[in-house]
Amino acid sequence: PDVSIFTFPIPVPMAIFATLKLYFVTSCLAILVRSDDDGHICADTRGSALLQLDQGSMQRRHVAVSESEGSTVDAFEAVRHAPEVCLVQGGRCFDFTIMNSREEAPTRTSSGVRLVVTRFGEDVRWLDAIPHIDATLYDKGGLPELLPARRPNLQILKVDNDGREDQTMLKHIIDNYDDLADMTIFLQGWPFLHCPGVVNLMSNVLELIDEGMDMFPISRSFYKYSLSENKVGYELQLSRLFEGREDNGTSLFSEMCTEILGNSCPEVMWVAEGAQWAVSRGLIQSRTKADYQRISGLEEGWHEKLRGLVLEAIWPVIWGNGDWRPPSSRPETSTSSRSNIVSSSSSWMSSAHADLKLGSSSSSGQLLTSSQRCASSPTSSYALAFSCQAEVGFCELQSLASRGLARPSTLSLVRPFYQIQDPVDGRPWEMLANMHMASLPGLQRIMGVDAEGWVSMVPKSEVSDHSGPVWLLRQHPHATPSPSCHGCLVLQVCHRKHKDEAWKFLECDPRTGLARLGEHGDDWLVAPSLDSSVIFETSLGRLQVEIAASEPHLPAMLYCSSKKPRPERSPKEQRFAVQAVERTTS
Secondary structure, eight states: OOEEEEOOOTTOOEEEOTTSOOEEEOSOSSEEEEEOSSOEEEEETTSSEEEEEOTTTOOEEEEEEOSSTTOOOOTTOTTTTSOEEEEEETTEEEEEEOOOOOSSOOSSOOTTEEEEEEESSOOOGGGGGOTTSEEEEEEOSOOGGGSOOOOTTEEEEEOOOOSOHHHHHHHHHHHTGGGOOSEEEEEESSGGGTOTTHHHHHHTHHHHHHTTOSEEEOOSOEEEEETTTTBOOHHHHHHHHHHOOTTTTHHHHHHHHHHHHSSOOOSEEEEETTOOEEEEHHHHTTSOHHHHHHHHTSOOOGGGTHHHHHHHHHHHHHTTOTTOOOTTOEEOOOOOSSOEEEEOOOHHHHHTTOOEEEOOOOTTOOOEEESSGGGSOTTSOOSOOEEGGGGHHHHHHHHHHTTTTTOOHHHHHHGGGBOEEOOBTTBOOEEEEEEEESSOGGGOEEEEEOTTSBEEEEEGGGOOSTTOOOEEEEEOSSOOOOTTSTTOEEEEEEEOSSTTSOOEEEEEOTTTOBEEEESSOOOEEEEEOTTSOEEEEETTEEEEEEOOTTOTTSOEEEEETTSOOOTTOOOEEOOEEEEEOBTTOO
């Protein structure tokens, strides 16, 4: 099990042995042992002792002991600075305690270094794991329960949710232009997607700065954009498929790039995915404050995101380092519409003991990963690590399938803020949710219903209600999935256009196979997928959608896969993201 609880009277010596090295702990109350890939943690729930026992090397990493109030503890203050966050990885939601991998605490504080984090709803308690670094958190909204603990060197600023992370980066530079830190580190609210090893990397950031680096990315993925090859990113690539742009959106990119820079856009750009950078004050100030103000005033452009997409690619150019590329990069042949990709033995990554590897091909190019630091997940897995806060719907379905046994503590914390109803008085479990296309995020389509009751994926830009069409997922009162279908549920899926109407049920028309609303509906087997999406299947087949390239702005009809789709429709999608609706939504 992930967690085992042992209780002992006071005072009783305790021996932890078997595969662990022998340790004796006295005066223990309710000792918690959490097992993971890196070792075991034994912590008194009152915070009086913490040990990390490393299964591999059998070394004692950190010890923090407080015999009485006011006692001096290890510089990590390990109990308080080992925050527990909730991850979604490999199709599983689970709590994970973030621990620094350093053998000892930092020998000096990080004066002159400041983290700048942009948050919109994310769980940012991971900041508690790096308390020795000054930080400014721009809080655009979200549960206060998921904020880090207050500390003297942490500034939390409530700001309006205007723009993307590029707008916040520009705001910080403009507001602090004459008082910037020696080194500013820009991070997203959940930085683990682009740099799973971010906590360990931040723990070593002083060493990296001491090596003389005045700019380095906090990312594990690097892409080569080329204007002449029409390779300017995955999202703009979709403009060709669904908007008929023959140049993959290159003209859009080039025009915005030229407007931002005030001169011609570079032919080739190396892009660190995620726009997470550490950059010196000198490089930031190589451009005037007035110029940053001018850039901040530009419209976002295409789908309210073009400026951010372009800035992600040209931050090194803006900071006067237009020739930047991952050190020792070696271009690889790629047919991707997004970019060429590189294999690199980047010096900043090497200094952090990284081992770079070239990943597999995809529609957006090959992925360059590192087995340690930025690319090494805190769980020692290479799968993307999402936040449970962003996947409440999926985690709730997992918890329901396990009858609550697999419910992470973070999910228990945030559930009351979502429209989730536990079984009560004979009423089954229910959840209100939006349904999105999972593997084609750039399409921004949401499941809706037309006036005649046919179900389709509607372009989100055409949805007037900010919350989107709401669906009711209800546990079937009698049907149960096959025991061989691990993590599966049998649900009824319902929709109504107005609150005073009766719910109607999602079903597939037996003649055409098209999805529609009916009076009785089908029983849907809901199965989890590894990417935190779900698959819906009924007796007529698996629910799927195909979008016509010739009709990109029209709704795309849903159907059951046993019926043959129109051959010219592409691409196909069979997985759906389930987004729980917040209680504040009407």
